[in-house]
Amino acid sequence: MSAADPREGLCPARRGGELRARLFVGMQYLLPQHGLSRLVLRATRVRARWFKNLLIRGFLKLFAVDMSEAAETDPLRYATFNEFFTRALRPGTRAIAAGARDIACPVDGSVSECGQLDGEMLLQAKGRRYALSDLLAGQPWAPRFAGGAFATIYLAPFNYHRIHMPLAGRLLDTVYVPGRLFSVNDATAQRVPRLFARNERVLTLFEGDFGQFALILVGALNVGSMATVWAGDITPAARRAVTRVAAPETVLAKGAELGRFNMGSTVILLLESGHAAWRPTLRAGAAVRLGEALGSAR
Amino acid sequence: MAPADLLTGSYLAPARALPDFSLIDQAGRAFGPERLKGRWSLVFFGYTNCPDFCPATLATLAAMEKRLRSEHAAVHPQVIFVSVDAKRDTPAQLAKYVPYFDPEFIGVTAADQHTVEAFAARLGVAVALTPTPDGGYTVDHSAAILVVDPGGKLVAVLTGPFSASALQADIQHIAASGG
Numbered sequence: 421m422s423a424a425d426p427r428e429g430l431c432p433a434r435r436g437g438e439l440r441a442r443l444f445v446g447m448q449y450l451l452p453q454h455g456l457s458r459l460v461l462r463a464t465r466v467r468a469r470w471f472k473n474l475l476i477r478g479f480l481k482l483f484a485v486d487m488s489e490a491a492e493t494d495p496l497r498y499a500t501f502n503e504f505f506t507r508a509l510r511p512g513t514r515a516i517a518a519g520a521r522d523i524a525c526p527v528d529g530s531v532s533e534c535g536q537l538d539g540e541m542l543l544q545a546k547g548r549r550y551a552l553s554d555l556l557a558g559q560p561w562a563p564r565f566a567g568g569a570f571a572t573i574y575l576a577p578f579n580y581h582r583i584h585m586p587l588a589g590r591l592l593d594t595v596y597v598p599g600r601l602f603s604v605n606d607a608t609a610q611r612v613p614r615l616f617a618r619n620e621r622v623l624t625l626f627e628g629d630f631g632q633f634a635l636i637l638v639g640a641l642n643v644g645s646m647a648t649v650w651a652g653d654i655t656p657a658a659r660r661a662v663t664r665v666a667a668p669e670t671v672l673a674k675g676a677e678l679g680r681f682n683m684g685s686t687v688i689l690l691l692e693s694g695h696a697a698w699r700p701t702l703r704a705g706a707a708v709r710l711g712e713a714l715g716s717a718r
Numbered sequence: 719m720a721p722a723d724l725l726t727g728s729y730l731a732p733a734r735a736l737p738d739f740s741l742i743d744q745a746g747r748a749f750g751p752e753r754l755k756g757r758w759s760l761v762f763f764g765y766t767n768c769p770d771f772c773p774a775t776l777a778t779l780a781a782m783e784k785r786l787r788s789e790h791a792a793v794h795p796q797v798i799f800v801s802v803d804a805k806r807d808t809p810a811q812l813a814k815y816v817p818y819f820d821p822e823f824i825g826v827t828a829a830d831q832h833t834v835e836a837f838a839a840r841l842g843v844a845v846a847l848t849p850t851p852d853g854g855y856t857v858d859h860s861a862a863i864l865v866v867d868p869g870g871k872l873v874a875v876l877t878g879p880f881s882a883s884a885l886q887a888d889i890q891h892i893a894a895s896g897g
Contacts, residue, residue, distance in 0.1 A: 540844035541858060551844040551860035558728050558862060558875035563842070598725075599879050613770050614861060618879065661725040662877070 441607040448608065453601035453641060458656060460642045464502040464682060475501040483578035489513045506581045506680045509710075516584075516675030517713035523696060524674055525714050526586045526635060527687055528579040531706045532609060534571040534698055534714075542570050542688075544616060545609040554617035555636065555688070557597040557662050561625060564632060567693035571702070571714060572616070574604060574686050582680045584710055586689055587633060587717060589626030591670035594651060597621045598660035604640040604686040616688060622646050622654050622665075624678070630717035631695040636688040637679060648679035675711060691717065724891060725884040727862070727876030734872045737840040741800070741833070744812040744825035751870055753824075758795035758893060759866040760885075763843050765803035765857045766815040773819075775861065780820040781882035782889075791886075793893040795865075801827040802845045802859045804834050841872065865892055 466472055476495050479485070487493050491508040498504035517524045533543045540563070541549040556562040575581060599620040602612050609615055620639035625632060637646045639655060646655045650670045657663065672678060698715035708714065741749040754761075760779065764772030779797050786794050799816050801807035804827055807815075812825030828834035831847070838845050843860045850856060863885075865874040874892050876885070 538846060540860075541846045547848065547850075547856065549846060549848065549858040551858070551862075553842055553844060553875075554860050554862060554877055557877040558842070560731075597877070617861070617877075661723065662728050 442611065444603075445608050445611040448602050448612075448641065451641070454656075457601050457639075457642050461502075461645055461656065461682065464505065465500050467500055472499075472501050472504075476504050479504075479577075483576075485578045489580075502682055505682060508582070509580055514709060514711040516711040519713065519716070521630070521716040521718060522713040523689075523691070523715050523717050524584070524586050525573070525708045525710055525712045526583050526678070526689060527573055527575055527708075528710050529573040529575040529687075529708060531702060531704055531708060532572040532574045532604075532606070532686065533704050534702050535569070537566060537568055537570055537693075540566045542572075542616075544572075544614070545606070548610070548613060550614040550617045554614060555621075556623055556634070557595065559593070559595060559623065559625075561593065561632070561634075564692060565634065565690045569691045569693075569696040569698060569715070571689045571698065572686060573689070573708060574606075575681065580710065581682070583635070583637065583678045583687055585626075585672045585674050585676050585678050586635070586714070587626075587628045587630065588674045589628040589633065589672060591624065591650065591667055591672070592627050592632065593623070593625040594648065594654075594665040594667050595623040596654050596657055596663045596665055597623060598657065598662065599639070601639055601641050604638060616686065620646075620655060620657075622648065622679075624648065626672075628717075631692040633692070633695075634688075634690040635678065636690070637681065638686040638688065640685045645682045646679065646685075649677055689714075694718075724874065724876070724888045726878055726880055726888050727874055729874045729892070729895075730872055733867065736866065736870055736872060737837070739837045739840075741826045741828050741837065742809055744809050744816055744827075746809045749824075749826050754798075754866050755868060755870045757868050758793055758889065759798055760795045760889070761798045761800060761841075761864040761866060762861075763800045763802050763838055763845070763859050764861070765801050765859070766807050766811055767803065768857070771861050775863070775880055776816075776819040776823070778880045778882055778885065779863075780823070782885045783820050783822065785882055785886055786889075791890070793889060795889055797823045799823060799825050800834065800838070801825065802834055802838060802843075803847075803857050804828045804831045842875070865889070867892075 540552045553562045622637040647653045650667045743749045816823045816825035845859045847855045863876040867873045
């Protein structure tokens with residue numbers, strides 16, 4: 421099999437056309453999403469060499485992974501598939517936009533949608549919108565981002581899977597929100613209403629020099645875990661309820677690691693109204709890299 | 719900060735008084751704040767043309783009501799479905815749609831779209847209509863379930879994921895914690 425289209429993730433939908441895309445999405449409603457994802461999580465943490473090497477080799481066959489950028493370039497030297505998947509980058513491979521007002525891209529990926537919120541509505545995909553308060557599970561700070569700026573960035577399975585700070589900030593809140601685990605690729609985003617407000621997610625809120633900003637880590641099918649540097653693994657959660665996660669006093673510099681995903685997923689960046697302008701070339705489908713300037717804060 | 723121990727949402731701290739409102743139920747009668755007093759209410763916003771989330775949530779609420787009835791639960795909330803599509807969802811349309819899920823569910827609409835959007839906005843429920851190329855429109859809306867106590871105050875916002883058992887557990891938890 422050839423390397424997958426970067427916008428496709430694990431979904432063969434686009435190649436097979438509309439019917440296959442619909443089947444792929446329809447099937448997800450019926451899948452035991454959490455059970456499957458936990459199975460994947462367990463498999464990805466197996467240390468038995470033959471097994472984890474089988475997984476890594478299979479993955480490298482499916483996806484064009486650029487190992488030359490990794491801190492450890494030999495894929496078989498990672499102790500588990502998960503360590504390979506959440507591998508660190510070699511220092512110096514990503515420059516973090518240095519301008520004081522530059523909003524640094526938090527991940528490697530591609531833009532699903534970006535722009536300004538229309539009041540309390542975010543754009544999910546062409547013609548589909550969803551409510552800010554649903555995304556943020558009714559948190560009291562949700563209205564703060566009405567009319568603000570948002571960028572939704574999809575991480576394909578072969579992308580680097582750590583998330584970094586777009587701006588310097590002091591952590592104000594961390595909330596685990598239970599939910600489904602639909603895939604977050606294009607085919608699914610175009611067909612499942614309110615996708616990002618239905619999937620399991622971790623909300624993080626920061627205060628920086630340009631108002632508050634939030635980074636939402638959205639789980640997806642086969643995303644076995646989501647972790648932050650201050651709380652460790654937040655998912656899989658022991659209890660699937662909206663839960664405020666206790667956190668020590670945390671201040672992170674721009675570009676510092678914030679957390680990581682196991683398997684492909686999505687992050688949503690929110691900034692307050694009047695505090696951010698995206699660069700004009702930032703639009704749906706654009707490939708972005710960690711650290712590049714997405715726009716400017718004010 | 720109120721304890722975050724609900725399965726499907728969060729408490730509002732403090733509870734919020736509802737604004738005055740003047741809506742119409744599926745029988746064509748006035749539906750105002752007094753109709754939300756004297757018992758627990760679950761208020762859900764949606765529209766009858768919704769292909770996915772609204773019917774799924776109403777079916778889940780109906781399953782929860784069935785469980786409460788069969789268990790003769792002490793707390794038995796009324797379910798109010800507020801249409802955010804006033805133009806298409808006339809009282810007659812609601813009368814055809816809402817009882818299909820549960821004969822006790824109450825469908826509510828407004829004389830015009832502005833009235834229902836203003837009401838929704840006061841409760842933190844976002845609504846937006848988007849025109850489609852064929853001259854129609856789609857309705858996007860917040861899919862939260864609002865929990866109103868017998869005093870008519872908004873005490874919790876439930877955002878999901880919804881199941882009959884999780885909703886039942888949350889209602890009982892909320893009712894037991896005072897409200």
